[in-house]
Amino acid sequence: MVEIDLEEFENFYKEKLDSLFIKKKKAVNKLINDMRDGLIEIKVCMDHFIEAGEGKIEDKALKSLHFFSDRIKKEIDDIEVPEGDIAFDKITELLNSVKKLFTSINEIARKSLPKFKKEVQAEIKELNYITRKLGKKQAILDEFLRKKYGDVRDAENILNKLPKLFSLRDNIENAKKDLELFEKELKERKDAQERMNSELLELEKDQLFVELEKKKDGLFKLRMDINEKLGFKKALKKLKFELEKNTIPSTNIDLEFLKGYLKDPINMLTKERKDLPSFSALLIQLRHILEDNKLNLKSDTKEKTIDQINIIFEEKSINDEIEKVKDLNSQIKEVEKKIEEAGLTSKLDDVKNQISLNTVKLEHTQNDLDRKNKDYVRYLSSIKEEREEFQKSVENVIQEEIKVNIKFSF
Numbered sequence: 153m154v155e156i157d158l159e160e161f162e163n164f165y166k167e168k169l170d171s172l173f174i175k176k177k178k179a180v181n182k183l184i185n186d187m188r189d190g191l192i193e194i195k196v197c198m199d200h201f202i203e204a205g206e207g208k209i210e211d212k213a214l215k216s217l218h219f220f221s222d223r224i225k226k227e228i229d230d231i232e233v234p235e236g237d238i239a240f241d242k243i244t245e246l247l248n249s250v251k252k253l254f255t256s257i258n259e260i261a262r263k264s265l266p267k268f269k270k271e272v273q274a275e276i277k278e279l280n281y282i283t284r285k286l287g288k289k290q291a292i293l294d295e296f297l298r299k300k301y302g303d304v305r306d307a308e309n310i311l312n313k314l315p316k317l318f319s320l321r322d323n324i325e326n327a328k329k330d331l332e333l334f335e336k337e338l339k340e341r342k343d344a345q346e347r348m349n350s351e352l353l354e355l356e357k358d359q360l361f362v363e364l365e366k367k368k369d370g371l372f373k374l375r376m377d378i379n380e381k382l383g384f385k386k387a388l389k390k391l392k393f394e395l396e397k398n399t400i401p402s403t404n405i406d407l408e409f410l411k412g413y414l415k416d417p418i419n420m421l422t423k424e425r426k427d428l429p430s431f432s433a434l435l436i437q438l439r440h441i442l443e444d445n446k447l448n449l450k451s452d453t454k455e456k457t458i459d460q461i462n463i464i465f466e467e468k469s470i471n472d473e474i475e476k477v478k479d480l481n482s483q484i485k486e487v488e489k490k491i492e493e494a495g496l497t498s499k500l501d502d503v504k505n506q507i508s509l510n511t512v513k514l515e516h517t518q519n520d521l522d523r524k525n526k527d528y529v530r531y532l533s534s535i536k537e538e539r540e541e542f543q544k545s546v547e548n549v550i551q552e553e554i555k556v557n558i559k560f561s562f
Contacts, residue, residue: 153553158317161556165311166237168550173304180238180301183293187250188233190286195225197282201275205268213267220264227256240305243297250290254283307549313542320535321558327528328562334521341514348507355500364487371480375418378473381464382417384438384457389414390447391438400446405437406430421474422481428471435461 156164170177198221205217231249234242257279265276297305355361392410394400409430413420424430439461441447442454449457464470491497535558543554 153555155555155557157557157559158314158321162311162314165546165550169304169307170237172550173307176301176304177238179296180243180293183289183296184234184238184243184246186289187246187286187293190282190289191228191231191233191250191253193282194279194286195228197275197279198225200278201272204272204275208271209268216264216267217272220260223260224253224257227253240297240301240308243293247290247294247297250286254287257283310542310545310549313538313545317535317538317542317556317558320531320538321560324528324531324535325561327524327531328560330524331521331528334517334524338514338517338521341510341517345507345510345514348503348510352500352503352507355496355503358496360487360491360494360496361500364484364491367480367484367487371477371484374473374476374480378418378470378477381460381470384460385414385417386453387438387442387447387449387457388434390449391441394447400441404433406434410434418474418477421470422478424474426471426475428474431470432465435464 201217201221205214209217231246231253232242233246265272269276356365388410391400391405392407392414395405395407395410409420413431413434421428421431439458442449442458445454447454488497539556539558543556546554
């Protein structure tokens with residue numbers, strides 16, 4: 153097996169092709185050299201046209217003669233005659249250029265020659281002879297390429313696959329660099345997130361925050377206990393519905409208080425006096441209405457609601473509990489004021505905002521890393537497949553096992 157670096161492969165392969173197809177390449181080179189000589193002969197012939205016309209034709213015709221000569225010389229100078237390593241595409245390009253030259257000579261001669269034709273008869277014959285000879289060489293080379301040069305062309309075409317290997321290598325190197333950058337950024341963001349979370353925990357451990365959390369937790373539990381005792385909203389909703397329909401008298405029932413109570417019972421009770429007059433009046437009226445069965449509730453729902461109302465009046469604990477709610481609300485506001493005055497609120501909000509922003513950026517960076525990692529894996533798979541296919545194509549031509557080494561800059 154022959155191992156060859158990707159960067160050195162083109163020269164290595166071309167040398168192999170030169171050795172394998174030495175006879176065909178020599179034949180092509182001979183024909184190309186003949187065509188090069190023919191092109192030079194045409195340029196020399198153009199000088200002969202000028203020499204023949206000088207002093208023999210009038211200035212206007214001489215000007216046309218110079219134009220004729222210069223145009224054809226320029227056409228020839230624009231033709232790229234391949235040298236050294238001559239690829240099939242370059243030869244085809246030469247053949248097409250020579251065909252174009254013949255067309256240009258005919259067009260230029262048709263317009264210019266009538267002005268000085270008689271004075272350059274010998275040169276016209278010389279030009280016809282040279283172009284016919286060049287045309288024969290062109291035809292021979294064209295036929296040779298079509299009939300005997302197909303295997304060389306196919307072998308050379310394998311080189312067209314090289315740029316893809318270089319491109320995939322570059323993609324892999326760039327993807328690897330991006331991966332490293334995203335991995336670095338991800339680590340930095342994770343470290344920052346950890347630092348900010350630690351800072352948040354330290355802030356939340358402040359005695360004022362601990363006290364605030366304790367009071368809020370106490371308030372939450374107290375509200376839960378109160379709500380459990382006020383669990384007869386179904387009857388009150390039915391009462392509100394009937395009152396709005398005017399199906400039962402609304403004597404001594406504050407409908408606006410009832411509506412507010414249904415939205416937030418505890419909030420409405422905290423707005424009352426300590427003896428809760430509106431609440432008591434509502435319960436008394438509700439009990440009378442239930443006892444008279446004016447709401448058409450199920451028996452068990454009606455009896456349960458009456459029992460709950462009786463317990464509230466008997467125990468009278470709701471009044472004290474509502475006062476505790478008021479007191480806790482006041483204490484919470486006082487602690488929040490102290491927290492605000494200490495600047496802890498702004499610090500806490502700032503840290504939370506930073507954590508929120510960093511969380512979003514962390515997610516984006518992770519997504520970018522995942523996407524780039526998929527690209528990296530895909531490029532690695534592609535270059536492996538492309539290299540194997542490329543090596544097999546080369547081996548079929550040179551009849552020798554090879555391995556193309558692809559080195560990366562990481």
